[in-house]
Amino acid sequence: MELVTRTVFLCLAFALTKAAPLMQQDSAINDGLPDRCAGIEFDAITPDEKGDTFFFKGSHLWKGFNGPAQLSSEYFKELIGQVDAAFRMHSTDNPDNHDHIYIFVDDKVYSYFNQTLEEGYPKEIQEDFPGVPTNLDAAVECPKGECVTDSVLFYKGQDVHAYDIATKTVKTKTWSHLPACTSVFRWLEHYYCFHGHNFTRFNPISGEVTGTYPKDARSYFMRCPNFGHGGNGNSRKCSDVKLDAITTDDGGKTYFFAGPIYMRLDTRRDGFHAFPITRAWKEVTNGVDAVFSYSDKTYLIKGDQVYIYKAGAHFTLIEGYPKTLKDELGFEGLVDAAFVCPNEHTVHVIQGKMMHYVDLTATPRVVTKNVPLPMSDIDAALCGSDGIKLFKGSQYYNYESPMILAMGRIAPMPQMITSEMMGCED
Incomplete structure (x- = not known):
């Protein structure tokens, strides 16, 4: 994501939805x-x-x-x-x-x-x-x-x-x-x-x-004259949403990342709010390229580095990390998106128009399969009980399974990110 896009999104992310208290x-x-x-x-x-x-x-x-x-x-x-x-x-x-x-x-x-x-x-x-x-x-x-x-x-x-x-x-x-x-x-x-x-x-x-x-x-908890901590009071439009990464951990908590901020998406009852990534993952200072969750751990990828955090009320960086993509997942290059489906042990990593399969139970971890994709420039990906969502700008593409994604040669019709998904305004 280009710097200008990141900056615009950050400003919009801090202009919270009607459910959030801080603005x-x-x-x-x-x-x-x-x-x-x-x-x-x-x-x-x-x-x-x-x-x-x-x-x-x-x-x-x-x-x-x-x-x-x-x-x-x-x-x-x-x-x-x-x-x-x-x-x-x-x-x-x-x-x-x-x-x-x-x-x-x-x-x-x-x-x-x-x-x-x-x-x-x-x-x-x-x-x-x-x-x-x-x-x-x-x-x-x-x-x-x-x-x-x-x-x-x-x-x-x-x-x-x-x-x-x-x-x-x-x-x-x-x-x-x-x-x-x-x-x-x-x-x-x-x-x-x-x-x-x-x-x-x-x-x-x-x-x-x-x-x-x-x-x-x-x-912070109300808006009063001459008080405030940022933002301009405008609502964040769904058409402006652009993700860097998204993941759901084993506890059912869903996080999306954009530029230097992240937001919890499973807290819609109590409101949405953007926080700096460093608030939860203090060692990751320049945003992320991809994130996935596996076995009570959260993997954050930035450049050629992989940070692995033990999940919980507070994330803790595992000793010895970050490591290189080559050392941790067995391949090199920049990553566009990554996802692990529930109850599975394979991480699917998207680079351009190629998707790599990496067995997370293997030692050392290596790529076991490469498949072409029907599109490129994917921003983020998420796999859940309702299938796979590939995010591209303010739109996403829905696939029933990794197999259908791998076999597809024509992308399905894109759908728009909605206020129910991201807490934005349609």
Whole structure:
């Protein structure tokens, strides 16, 4: 991809869709209502089962990342008192509780689903969460993989009470290095401690803070006059999308890459947002040419170098990498795209109008087959349960299988990238 194209796409990628918080703008604030842009401190923050986020302050709340404050009773009419903490439950082993919103007031807990209070609530906190203190400051869900087990983190002062959902046990630790959080928000697998009108991003297991913090929430989680961190407020058009690479890992997370940024595509419920590639894969500093996933590892190809990362909540470069394409996959040259189909052990690598088959179980790895393709200049490729997609500019070509792709001599009719796929605007 040429530099100009990369630059244009980067600018467009940071002009987020309507679902994403970081570039939304609050509408006019009515007289007498609290104003997020005045630098207030939130009492609690939580998404609901649909991915809409509630910001609580006193008797009011904001639904979503733009618009004026509303009375909390318009959504949660049974609440009595000021909200101390709230979180969305993550418990796929117990679908009766999964995605419910738990709201804490003094020594009581309320459970809502679709803004309807569950039967038997409110309850004493100890009934649902034994060992968790009353009069909390904040709470946040922490799924397995981000925490050791499916957990809820409860905050009171600088103590963190990690509640194991399955065993109903609590481990308490003190994070004196982290500001006392008045609310905590999990968004796109990152954790944000809100304190005053600022926030600090932290590791949910260790409390470690990396990067320059605190930062002003008005520059990131709402749009306020004289605040902002980039972008021009325009929506990203699907006709402008041009990928460098795309992959789905073994955990079902789909990433697309363009220039120096990447975006998660499986987070549409909670919004789309572009991040620098170096945020997740810090050693890859100049974008990627191709990416594929295999055996809980992510392979990033740039030039003649292959970077292999162990997948997880945080990607870790495997010792000894990067290595050359020749050493790792048995061929040389620049790569246009690569993909591995689910439950298979062959990576298909596209170079120009040729596709190489490489057996990932072999040692050393070598090309086992070369087949011509009916087209060239492919930008990215993805294989899933619905077949193979070859991306070329803002269009893609769908094939049922690698065999049909290899045997085809005429390309199928191209289809346009849609807003459902990439979070862009048609």
